Amino acid sequence: MTDIVSEEPGALPKALPGGMHDRAGPGSGSGPGRRTLTIARSALLLAAALVVCLAVMLAVGLQLMQGMDRVADGWRDYDLQAATKSDALSEVRGHLGLGGVIDHFREGAQAGTAGHAAGDHAALDRALALARANLAIYRDIVTPGEDEARAIAAIAAFLDAIQVQMEDPAAAIPAEAFDACRRDAVKGLAALNSHLSAQRARLTAATLTDIEALQWLMAVGGGIIAVLVLALAGTAVWFTRSRIVGPLGRLVEDARRLARRDLDRPFQGWGRRREPGFRRDELGLLGRSLEDSRTALRDLFAAIEEKTRRLGESERRYAMAAAATNDGLWDWDLESGDFYLSARLRQMLHLPADGGDPGLAALLAHIHPDDRHAVLAAIRQGEHGADGASFDVEFRVLPPNPEPEGPKPDGSTQEDATRWLHLHGIVAAGPDGRVARLAGSAADVSDRKSYEARLVHQATHDFLTGLPNRAYLIHWLRGSRTAEGIGRSDLALLFLDLDGFKVVNDSLGHAVGDRVLVATAERIAGLLEPGEFVVRLGGDEFVVAVPAGREAAIARAHALETAFQRPLCAGGMDLRVGLSIGLAVDDGTSDDPDGLLRDADIALYRAKEHGKGRTVLFDASLREAILIRSRLQRDLTPSLEAGDIFLVYQPIVSLPDGRLTGFEALVRWRHPDLGPVSPAQFIPIAEETGQILPLGRHVLERAVEQLGRWRRMAGGAALTVNVNLSARQMWDERYVDDMLAFLAGGRADGLKVEVTESMTVADHDQARGILERFHALGVALCMDDFGTGYSSLSHLGSLPFDIVKIDKSFVSALGSDPRQESLLRGIVELAHRIGLEVVAEGVETEEERAVLTRIGCDYAQGYLFARPLSVADAEALLLAAGRP
Incomplete structure (x- = not known):
């Protein structure tokens, strides 16, 4: 797209009709060397601007996340250090104060050493241990400062003094020193508590500073982002309205004009400065395409109208001739009885060229007797048809000099020389609605008929041996059901299969195998009596039809077995193949033409099961075995379920x-x-x-x-x-x-x-x-x-x-x-x-x-x-x- 729209005005394709080069106008492009801002490029620019906005938003977001992480880390450290210290200090204060070390010590001092109960001594030891443990937690949570170390030492010294007083009163320090030690411990607790308060105040001040920095970053970054987004949105709206929506509206109107076939006035786009002409972006290219289409359609419709006018004139002139023209022409006026035949049709019918117009009887005399009834029926159909109706019939034409039956010296027959005509006719009614005339044409279709006959022969005969095939046999069996002279028990089929043919075919090749099949067909055909014929079903399977009853069929089977005891000559070699034969005689119980063939196949299967090289006569027990086998096959899955x-x-x-x-x-x-x-x-x-x-x-x-x-x-x-x-x-x-x-x-x-x-x-x-x-x-x-x-x-x-x-x-x-x-x-x-x-x-x-x-x-x-x-x-x- 970029390559097309960036061409110079003089470089537009010369194939544009209607002088599109000149019609582009001054506003259709920019000066030499200047690239046009197409929709695709504009979209790329907007996408780049959007990427910039996203980058700014990402940078601001990262800064905010880092600031919040710093605040979170500060409070996390406070939770891990100051909070733990505060808890430990509270525990130390509790174990020293009311109900703690000092109270237990005073109670023991008032009661005297001798009267100090073992229970009071144990409670004092427990309070001292808990106070020391919490003081150790405070000291170990983080390395203490110098002031904290002095306060911790004062508290520990006071705890040691109490421990000494309780365990060995003789080694106790003086009362004044003990009171001073107690006052130092109280001051140490106060110092530690003040240190914790100062640490929390510092953390709070640092947090407020970070939050103020984040607020400033959000205000400045958000403003920049808002400006970028507003500028991008405004640019997108302006571009959409000026470069897409407006031109599309004009293109829609042009398309509607095209649909209304309003093709006389040119389509007019607009250039960059509202000047007539088409812009050099994608929509401008579409506009030029619509203008080209308008010009082409205008010329096309003009040509169509001219051709329609001419065709209308010729249609009225040649309507009747066009309907009837097809080689030979004929016309029969039913009211006057005139029967017109063209010279070509006379030639095809073997009529003299100057013999005058023949009547219907003379015409039928030149048609094959077997087809005259069909021709008369077609003409009668036309006589009773409606205006404009048509009819068709095909028939054979008698040769001018009938020849004796049988093949000619060149191998062809009289049937090959017979000509076939296809007669087509139409009906024309008079003013009263009755049929006034019949007219039409006749074409020589002898070649087609000959080709169809060859196709029929190929469809019903084996290409290798030339014998009839399965289709021919089935058709013959169906016809034999109603044929005169053949009783239901006078028909037998011999199903033949060559024993050892697969070995010959696999070892000597398919060419030799084909010669064996041809020799087999010739030997079988040579043994048949009149009325009998042999069919090749496929592979090495043949069927002999014997329309002479059971005894004749059995005799034919024995003759075949004897004949195939001699070797076959194929490809210069003497090859031995045997015959397995299944024999079935029509018992009159079935109207299925495949039934007799299927029975012979079943008998053949049994013959091959029993060692090949033999003939097996089909009986009801074989059919029963097949029926049982079929039922077992059908019932196996349902019985399993x-x-x-x-x-x-x-x-x-x-x-x-x-x-x-x-x-x-x-x-x-x-x-x-x-x-x-x-x-x-x-x-x-x-x-x-x-x-x-x-x-x-x-x-x-x-x-x-x-x-x-x-x-x-x-x-x-x-x-x-x-x-x-x-x-x-x-x-x-x-x-x-x-x-x-x-x-x-x-x-x-x-x-x-x-x-x-x-x-x-x-x-x-x-x-x-x-x-x-x-x-x-x-x-x-x-x-x-x-x-x-x-x-x-x-x-x-x-x-x-x-x-x-x-x-x-x-x-x-x-x-x-x-x-x-x-x-x-x-x-x-x-x-x-x-x-x-x-x-x-x-x-x-x-x-x-x-x-x-x-x-x-x-x-x-x-x-x-x-x-x-x-x-x-x-x-x-x-x-x-x-x-x-």
Whole structure:
């Protein structure tokens, strides 16, 4: 802003219209070399003045604060010294005077030495001690002056004289000397009291002097500040009224004129000396901008009015032509029957150029028979329409020389040569309101139609193989529901999946994988009968539609299995891939076009479960299994909230002494409708859907809560509870953080976490980091199902495990394989050498227990000891074992 407003008058931007250089006038700026006082600079000056005022106020305030601190320090010293001295002197006076040393001494003197009671002597000693103590306080509070020292010495000498008189009358001083000593003590008290009064008077005089200085400073500093503030306020008011409010008022009036489109008279600002022209500050720049806008708008409105006038004339001249122009033109006078076609439209309709105006019947004769009804319907709509209404229709034009069906030598077809026209029409009514004529245009839209057909083909066909895709299949299935000649039980789908394709794709590359897919599509298509077709759904999944019933579909499946026993040639290589097929036949129970495809997919899933390379026919039991699976997935979370999912606890015992050491927490589900649901059934569902996270948190919280209750019952005994951690839980970083935060509050005592071998192999380093976080919290770690996974000794030694759990399959084989005992002995000895304890799972017989005890296994669990128990049964077992 400063750079703009500080330019010389002759340096204004040349782009300003209307001769703004000359219109600025003499008052628009100052002479050469003089800088204009803009609003921004004025604001800076006012801010600087305000800073000066604040600095003066700060200086005065600091001086006042220092003066008040001096007064406060003086009275604080007085409180610490003089007040303490005054109190001590009052105490000395009190202990010397009435009821004090002198009275006790006189009473003892009158009674005589022999008759002086022990009680009077003790009271005199106490008064002397208190008087000396307070005299010492007076002397020690601050170094006394010379006069104070003499007075303190006189009082102390009098106290010593009394002490001597009482303890050894034979060594007492004469009465005259004693009276003189007493008079000196009284004078000393008076001197000390006078010293204190003089000290207070001096402090009061100094305080009054300081207060007078502060009053003068406040008067002078306050006056200076008031003058500065008044000057600043006056300057601000003057500047606001003269430099802002007044110019803004004129700018507001100019803006109102601009809004009223009062653009003929120029806007006139005012310079420095009330001379016409715009000042060179910010508001002056705004005024010049408004003047430029006025000039530009005046020219613009003039141009718009001229163009409006011309457009009005041309609109009346070309209104009808503009509405109808679009390639070919047509006009039909309904009253006279005249039917006009332009030369371009005749050409598009393959009509002779000089054949006269054809009638409607001759026109329809050149339109494709399938589209004539639509054209007639559009024309009838126009005949009954309102004035100005429009209508549109698209139709095909017959070729002038019909060609035989089938592809041409260049590969194109007759359908490719068909021309499409888009007919647009408008309605014109006569004076009586009835439709008098129809007119419009026709455009050749063959290219657009061809492009749309290609888009439809691309949307319904696979780009790689050229086969129809899922969208085509669903559309065909919906159409087959109402198609003639196809019964509901005459339709079957074969859902095909290539076995081993992923290995080919990953090892040889996607290019070879694409060739395999193309070769697969060609081989499948070559085996199909008329009426059958194959669809590629995506990836290596294909669907064969067989509209010929169950037996034909089964025969087609067997043919496909046989055909894919031969290798495929792809990229110069012979590659072997197999087929897994799911077969579904329409049973007429569903109108959902996706239902049959879904049934075939379910059958394919079962085929791959049973070892691949086979065909499985869908039946109702498969659908029932899927429905049950879907219901379990849907009801898992509500059942968890309702308490239908609960924990049972299987005991873990010490083999050497049979002592109960802990439990493994196992989750169970009692469905309100389906009854007990096996964990092997719902745990995989929870893993797939992510519901294992809230389920696992529920298990952890309940197990930790129960462990704490049992430990309190047992008086803090070392009872443990094992909780399983799934792969989905372990690899969820936020979930692990939440678990550790939950356990950090002292809940980790006695908790053991079990993970399987396979979970630690996928990402060994990350698994070790997660397990070490649990270990650092005091959670014992168990490697579950040892021996069923990778059984990597390097993993076992490098991970922070505390316990190894031998899988049940090793224990169960003890009776059938004599070498099994040696294998288990080696596992136990290896675990013990690296500092791990060993737990055997699935112990069911006394023979198994004896072998495990003999080879040194530490702990065991299984049906021999107890099945998984409810909380009540587990507590009863604890009571029977004497743990609580």
